[in-house]
Amino acid sequence: MSKNDRKVALVTGASSGIGQATAELLSKSGFNVYGTSRSGTQVGQKSYEMISLDVTSDESVEAAVSEVIRREGRIDLLVNNAGFSVAPAGAEEVSIEQTKSIFNTNFYGIVRMTRAVVPHMRSQGKGRIINIGSVLGFLPAPFMALYSATKHAVEGYSESLDHELRTRGIRVSIVQPAYTKTAFEANLLEPDLKIDEYEKIRKALANRVIEAVEAGDDPSVVAKVVLKAAIATDPKVRYTAGGLACRLRFLRRFAPAFLVDAGVRKDLRLDA
Numbered sequence: 001m002s003k004n005d006r007k008v009a010l011v012t013g014a015s016s017g018i019g020q021a022t023a024e025l026l027s028k029s030g031f032n033v034y035g036t037s038r039s040g041t042q043v044g045q046k047s048y049e050m051i052s053l054d055v056t057s058d059e060s061v062e063a064a065v066s067e068v069i070r071r072e073g074r075i076d077l078l079v080n081n082a083g084f085s086v087a088p089a090g091a092e093e094v095s096i097e098q099t100k101s102i103f104n105t106n107f108y109g110i111v112r113m114t115r116a117v118v119p120h121m122r123s124q125g126k127g128r129i130i131n132i133g134s135v136l137g138f139l140p141a142p143f144m145a146l147y148s149a150t151k152h153a154v155e156g157y158s159e160s161l162d163h164e165l166r167t168r169g170i171r172v173s174i175v176q177p178a179y180t181k182t183a184f185e186a187n188l189l190e191p192d193l194k195i196d197e198y199e200k201i202r203k204a205l206a207n208r209v210i211e212a213v214e215a216g217d218d219p220s221v222v223a224k225v226v227l228k229a230a231i232a233t234d235p236k237v238r239y240t241a242g243g244l245a246c247r248l249r250f251l252r253r254f255a256p257a258f259l260v261d262a263g264v265r266k267d268l269r270l271d272a
Contacts, residue, residue, distance in 0.1 A: 006030055006031060006032040007030070007031050007032065007076035007077060008031070008032050008033075008034070008068065008072045008074055008075050008076050008077070009023075009026050009031040009032070009033045009034070009075075009076065009077040009078075009079065009230075010033075010034050010036070010064075010065070010068055010075055010077070010078050010079070010113075010117070011023045011026070011033060011034070011035050011036065011048075011079040011081060012036045012053060012055055012079065012080055012081050012082040012109070012113060013036070013037065013081040013082030013083065014033075014035025014036055014037065014048070014050065014081070015035070015037035015039075015041075015050065016182065016183060017180070017182035017183060017219050018081055018132060018177070018180060018182060018219045018222045018223065019035065019079075019081040019082070020035070020046075020219070021218075021219035021220045021222065021223040022079055022081065022219075022222070022223040022226045022227075023035040023046075023047075023048045023079075024046070024047055024048065024223070025220070025223040025224065025226075025227055026048075026077070026079075026223075026226075026227060026230070027047040027048045028047060029227055029231075031076075031077065031230075032072065033047075033048035033049070034048065034049055034050075034051055034068050035048050035049070035050045035051070036050065036051055036052070036053035036064060036082070037050060037052070037053070038052065038053070038054050039052060040052030040053070051064055051067060051068070052064065055082045055105060055108075055109030055110075055112060055113060056104045056105055056108070056109060056112075058112060061112045061113060061116050062116055065113075065116040065117055065120075069120060074120065074124055075117050075120055075121065075127065076121075076124075076126070076127055076128065077127070077128045077129075077130070077230050078113060078114070078117045078127070078128070078129045078130070079130045079132070079226060079230075080109070080110040080113055080114070080129070080130070080131045080132060081132045082105060082109055083105055083106040083109070083132070083150070084102065084105055084106070084188070084189065085102065085106075085144060085146075085147040085188055085189075086098060086102060086144070086146060086147065086188060086189045086190070086191055087188040087189065087190050087191065087202070087206060088143040088144055088201075088202055088205035088206050088208075088209060089143060089190075089191035089194070089198065089202055090143060090191075090195065090198040090201075090202075091143075091145040091146065092193070092195065093191040093192075093193045093194055093195055093198060094145075094146050094191050094192070094193065095191075095192050095193050097192070098146075098189065098191070098192055099146050101189075102146050102147065102150055102189075103146075103149075103150055103153070106147070106150035106151070106153075106154070107150045107153045107154060107157070110131055110154060110157065111157070114129060114161065117129070118165065118170065121165075121168075121169075121170045122165075122168050122170070124169075125168070125169045126169035126170065127169070127170045127171075128170070128171055128172075128173070128229070128230055128235070129158075129161070129165075129170065129171070129172045129173070130172075130173050130174075130175060130226055130229050130230060131154050131157075131158050131172070131173070131174050131175070132174075132175050132177070132222070132226075133151050133154045133155060133158070133174040133175060133176045134147075134148075134151040134176060134177060134178075135176050135177070135178045135240070135244075135245050135248045135249070136148040136151045136152075137151035137152050137154060137155040137174070137176060138152075138155065138176070138249065138252050139248060139252060139260075139264065140264055142264065142265075142268060142270060143201065143202070143205050143268075154174065155174060158172050158173070158174045158237070159172075159174075159237050159238075162237050171235045172237070173229040173235050173236060173237055173238070173239060174237065174238050174239070175222060175225050175226055175229060175239050175240075175241050176238060176239065176240045176241060176245055176249065177217065177221070177222045177225075177240075177241040177242055177245055178216065178217070178241075178242055178244040178245040178248060179212040179213050179215065179216030179217070179244065180213070180216045180217050180218075180219055180221070180222060180242075181213060181214065181216045181217065181218055181219065182213070182219055201270075204269065204272075205268060208268060208269065216242075216244075217241070217242040217243075217244070221241055221242045222241040222242070224241075225239050225240075225241040251263065
């Protein structure tokens with residue numbers, strides 16, 4: 001397939017982790033891929049081009065999307081992956097400013113990217129948008145309440161958007177991973193209103209998150225699900241990624257609420 005015949009994909013947060021694995025797999029599978037990061041720096045050998053994009057800036061989003069359209073004339077696939085979280089902490093330890101910051105990247109970033117890309121997809125009469133969500137979009141996350149809230153918002157936005165755009169040839173899907181082996185925990189922001197009463201549980205949960213991430217799925221597991229959603233003839237709205245995510249989705253759907261509640265507390269050792 002010549003470069004001119006390849007579908008064009010734009011992947012945010014593609015410098016490492018899930019974004020990098022997704023961009024690499026899409027490229028190997030025949031997509032012409034543009035990955036993004038705030039710096040846009042091409043570190044190491046990559047099978048796709050990196051461009052600069054800050055999902056918290058309207059101007060940066062518009063400039064990056066316009067640049068891809070200028071070069072390629074189209075965008076067939078948008079993968080919204082960029083995101084971050086606050087280190088485990090009580091909800092009251094996270095200020096309103098930090099709350100705005102995490103929503104600005106994890107949720108409003110997706111809204112900005114979607115608003116910039118959808119007009120081009122509508123003019124094409126087709127397109128795919130895949131949002132990287134989380135099992136924390138359908139499960140509670142004690143001591144990561146704000147992160148969970150952003151992922152719940154992504155769920156509602158994505159499913160609603162899919163209904164809006166489906167008749168215009170555009171489909172929207174959410175990919176829901178569980179713990180994934182990335183440097184995600186290295187980029188966690190410390191809560192800015194620490195309270196002594198929460199110090200012990202903060203430290204315990206920080207260790208639990210590190211332990212769970214180290215035992216988590218490789219980012220390639222998530223990338224394969226993104227590719228599956230991207231090329232599906234009739235894509236689903238939701239895809240779980242990895243065995244744990246699949247089991248958690250099943251439990252959330254069919255298990256009694258008290259069992260899910262007990263499972264969450266046991267996994268995080270909240271009653272230890």
